[in-house]
Amino acid sequence: MSTGLQTRPARQSSALVVLALAFACLVAGLCVVSFVGLGLDPQTQRLLEARQPPTPGHWLGTDLVGRDVLARVVHGASVTVIGPAAVALGAVAIAVPLALVAAERGGVVDAVVMRTSDTLLALPSILVIIVIAGLFGGGYWLAAAVLVFLIVPSGLRIARSVALGQKNLPYQEAARLIGASTPRRMFVHTLPNLLPTIVATLLLDFVAALVALSSLSFLGLGAPPGSTDWGTMLAENLRLIEQNPWACLAPAVMLVLTAYSATTIGDWLHLRLEGRRG
Amino acid sequence: MASGNGRPGADLLSVEGLRVTGHDGAALVDDVTFSIRPGETVALVGESGSGKSLTAKAIAGLLPRNLTASGSIRWRETEVVGARERVLRTLRGPQVSMLLQDPFTLLNPLTPVWRTLAETLPGRGAELRLLISERISDVGIEPARARDRYPWELSGGMRQRIGLAAALSQSPALLLADEPTTALDATTQRDVLRLIHRLQRGHGMAMLLITHDLRIATSMSDRVVVMAKGGIVESGDVDDLRSGGRQEYTRRLWAAQLPVDRRLADLRVEARLDGAGAAPVPDAATGGAGAGTTPILVVRELSKSFAARGHGEGVQALDRVGLELARGRSLGVIGESGSGKTTLARCILGLEQPTSGTVELTPGIARRQVQCVFQDPYSSLNPSHSIGFALAEAVRHRAGAPLSRREVAAEIAATLHSVGLDASFARRRPETLSGGQRQRVAIARALLLRPEILVCDEPVAALDLTVQSQVLQVLRDAQAGGLSMVFITHDMSVARQLTDEVIVLHKGRIVETGPTASVLDDPQHEYTARLLASVPSGDREWIAGPPLQRTGAMTDG
Numbered sequence: 001m002s003t004g005l006q007t008r009p010a011r012q013s014s015a016l017v018v019l020a021l022a023f024a025c026l027v028a029g030l031c032v033v034s035f036v037g038l039g040l041d042p043q044t045q046r047l048l049e050a051r052q053p054p055t056p057g058h059w060l061g062t063d064l065v066g067r068d069v070l071a072r073v074v075h076g077a078s079v080t081v082i083g084p085a086a087v088a089l090g091a092v093a094i095a096v097p098l099a100l101v102a103a104e105r106g107g108v109v110d111a112v113v114m115r116t117s118d119t120l121l122a123l124p125s126i127l128v129i130i131v132i133a134g135l136f137g138g139g140y141w142l143a144a145a146v147l148v149f150l151i152v153p154s155g156l157r158i159a160r161s162v163a164l165g166q167k168n169l170p171y172q173e174a175a176r177l178i179g180a181s182t183p184r185r186m187f188v189h190t191l192p193n194l195l196p197t198i199v200a201t202l203l204l205d206f207v208a209a210l211v212a213l214s215s216l217s218f219l220g221l222g223a224p225p226g227s228t229d230w231g232t233m234l235a236e237n238l239r240l241i242e243q244n245p246w247a248c249l250a251p252a253v254m255l256v257l258t259a260y261s262a263t264t265i266g267d268w269l270h271l272r273l274e275g276r277r278g
Numbered sequence: 279m280a281s282g283n284g285r286p287g288a289d290l291l292s293v294e295g296l297r298v299t300g301h302d303g304a305a306l307v308d309d310v311t312f313s314i315r316p317g318e319t320v321a322l323v324g325e326s327g328s329g330k331s332l333t334a335k336a337i338a339g340l341l342p343r344n345l346t347a348s349g350s351i352r353w354r355e356t357e358v359v360g361a362r363e364r365v366l367r368t369l370r371g372p373q374v375s376m377l378l379q380d381p382f383t384l385l386n387p388l389t390p391v392w393r394t395l396a397e398t399l400p401g402r403g404a405e406l407r408l409l410i411s412e413r414i415s416d417v418g419i420e421p422a423r424a425r426d427r428y429p430w431e432l433s434g435g436m437r438q439r440i441g442l443a444a445a446l447s448q449s450p451a452l453l454l455a456d457e458p459t460t461a462l463d464a465t466t467q468r469d470v471l472r473l474i475h476r477l478q479r480g481h482g483m484a485m486l487l488i489t490h491d492l493r494i495a496t497s498m499s500d501r502v503v504v505m506a507k508g509g510i511v512e513s514g515d516v517d518d519l520r521s522g523g524r525q526e527y528t529r530r531l532w533a534a535q536l537p538v539d540r541r542l543a544d545l546r547v548e549a550r551l552d553g554a555g556a557a558p559v560p561d562a563a564t565g566g567a568g569a570g571t572t573p574i575l576v577v578r579e580l581s582k583s584f585a586a587r588g589h590g591e592g593v594q595a596l597d598r599v600g601l602e603l604a605r606g607r608s609l610g611v612i613g614e615s616g617s618g619k620t621t622l623a624r625c626i627l628g629l630e631q632p633t634s635g636t637v638e639l640t641p642g643i644a645r646r647q648v649q650c651v652f653q654d655p656y657s658s659l660n661p662s663h664s665i666g667f668a669l670a671e672a673v674r675h676r677a678g679a680p681l682s683r684r685e686v687a688a689e690i691a692a693t694l695h696s697v698g699l700d701a702s703f704a705r706r707r708p709e710t711l712s713g714g715q716r717q718r719v720a721i722a723r724a725l726l727l728r729p730e731i732l733v734c735d736e737p738v739a740a741l742d743l744t745v746q747s748q749v750l751q752v753l754r755d756a757q758a759g760g761l762s763m764v765f766i767t768h769d770m771s772v773a774r775q776l777t778d779e780v781i782v783l784h785k786g787r788i789v790e791t792g793p794t795a796s797v798l799d800d801p802q803h804e805y806t807a808r809l810l811a812s813v814p815s816g817d818r819e820w821i822a823g824p825p826l827q828r829t830g831a832m833t834d835g
Binding site: 176179193 | 645661672676723727
């Protein structure tokens with residue numbers, strides 16, 4: 001007999017989740033600050049003050065051409081985060097309807113969708129973007145657009161398998177017997193049950209896009225030189241590692257912590273949303 | 279370790295003031311005290327949530343991590359509560375062994391039968407092989423038929439037998455059997471219980487039998503402990519219990535048992551305790567105005583086969599099945615797992631396309647007027663939507679024309695009321711409802727479509743007995759309102775209460791058909807007779823005696 005007790009998967013330590021949420025709020029705050037400005041001055045070059053370690057005037061020191069590193073890190077938040085966020089939203093917006101249709105239709109439709117996604121999954125994304133950048137002249141947003149399609153498959157696979165699991169449950173068949181249309185069943189009955197998966201996928205896709213786009217920027221193929229993108233900063237300030245290590249450490253640490261917080265928050269949200277269902 | 283009762287060593291196992299608490303401190307099992315002497319069978323009876331399984335797990339030292347046991351569980355002279363894993367390991371196997379409910383997850387699917395058994399047996403080589411064969415034939419299986427097979431190649435009954443062979447391999451002094459036959463078919467259940475009984479006598483082994491079925495408890499055991507909501511309601515000699523029990527709760531449990539030999543006037547437990555409901559009524563009492571012989575549904579020569587996956591033969595789920603349902607009548611479809619009864623239901627509902635044959639509805643009846651109540655109450659409702667949302671969807675789809683919110687709400691409230699639920703249930707979410715409540719909501723949803731035919735696929739099989747009778751009464755009330763019904767069940771007693779006519783399905787074929795009363799009182803086919811004989815009677819004779827069959831069927835389950 002079932003005893004009505006479910007052993008939940010081990011909950012993540014709540015302290016970690018709180019830290020991750022706090023850091024996410026910090027990054028969001030930095031984004032706002034970088035839009036509003038607040039007297040930040042990320043671009044002025046002071047050649048006489050270049051390559052300085054932290055001073056009371058420049059808390060994180062200055063870079064090769066004397067720009068304030070702290071101001072650049074703060075300003076870089078929005079530049080670095082918005083691209084991946086857009087990529088993740090775009091990928092999920094494509095993946096979820098495709099997954100619903102593939103699971104519902106099955107057969108040829110499912111095969112075409114899934115084999116295409118397998119093919120995309122097999123491509124090394126950075127390499128593909130480098131090649132396309134070489135052919136079409138590159139640019140940050142072209143790279144982001146290509147990345148959307150390369151990131152779709154992972155979320156698509158997960159969403160499809162969850163949708164397949166729902167497809168033959170009695171409540172779906174009851175909806176069929178009532179006379180509910182196929183789109184209604186897909187979007188009113190199946191979609192809400194995909195929510196935990198969608199949220200988790202969104203954050204995982206965000207992390208994947210963040211890593212990919214900053215890598216491209218690091219290689220000089222994403223954000224233009226001189227941009228405050230954390231990947232670009234990391235690449236440019238690597239030469240300063242002996243005079244002012246903070247200039248490259250700060251953007252690197254921000255990247256790692258942003259990715260880590262997003263993953264942690266994704267796991268936590270997924271568990272919470274799943275737990276709400278009987 | 280104080281042994282205050284002054285008779286140390288008399289009891290094999292003594293449980294005193296056992297309390298199991300969750301991480302929030304709530305007691306799931308509270309103040310449970312009983313003891314088992316060597317060779318004795320004690321049954322722990324209760325409905326779901328009574329704490330009977332947790333008690334067994336606490337005895338075996340297998341409680342989930344987030345639960346803690348306190349009080350005392352003494353195994354001869356050893357205290358189990360709070361004992362180290364090392365101490366517990368010396369008890370499990372040679373002293374205490376456990377047989378679990380689900381034969382489908384009991385055995386490791388990657389391990390052939392012989393290796394599962396070898397883990398607990400001494401010796402090696404030819405000697406070990408001999409021992410393994412001996413254990414397999416002990417549980418009534420030809421060794422060659424099972425030894426080299428994997429669990430997924432065996433039927434549920436055979437798996438449970440292998441589980442039993444593994445549990446008994448070290449000749450334990452006590453067997454903890456947790457609902458060992460609940461997941462099995464009725465005929466297999468009786469075979470396996472008889473086997474357990476015989477082996478138990480042979481080994482001189484004591485047993486703690488956990489079951490929800492009072493009749494199984496009384497036919498198997500010497501003493502019975504009745505549990506409810508984590509505590510003991512009463513405990514005593516099996517004869518006390520057979521005569522009805524001393525406590526109100528036990529009497530309710532007895533009253534909830536549905537008889538197979540007569541039809542009751544009112545199925546609700548309260549009505550039956552009064553005596554009024556327990557009065558037998560003529561069998562053809564269902565059907566309101568308009569009940570008659572005009573067929574509303576005709577199934578002709580229906581066959582359905584499923585293609586095999588990978589290599590192996592396909593499955594012929596239905597073989598030229600025909601039936602007629604008259605307006606306002608209720609037709610029972612009786613069969614065990616693998617009989618094709620669910621496939622038949624799905625073909626009637628249009629959820630499955632038959633391979634050949636036809637399902638005809640009387641002209642004028644739309645597909646939407648054939649509705650269904652499914653077996654599993656937990657997946658019958660979409661977890662993402664409120665009860666009100668699900669019911670409103672049904673109303674709106676039936677009405678076609680737009681209805682005002684107030685009209686929809688009024689209709690929902692009226693229908694909820696008719697299935698015995700308060701109108702406030704519309705605001706609740708599925709996960710806050712019990713199994714019985716969910717099943718009533720599912721019935722309400724079907725009724726809101728104003729169906730002509732309601733197909734019920736084992737609607738109460740997943741519910742506790744007392745809840746079963748409430749849900750069945752709701753369905754009976756719907757019948758009285760003139761609804762025609764196809765009622766699928768494996769339970770002969772349920773068929774007796776709900777149907778006018780029955781067909782008996784065995785391996786996709788109809789083996790017997792006729793009015794419910796005459797089929798159940800005087801079965802003509804040998805298979806129907808065997809099904810009837812496998813309904814627990816509560817007597818000792820039901821369990822004593824030789825097994826009905828030597829082996830379980832290979833393909834069933």
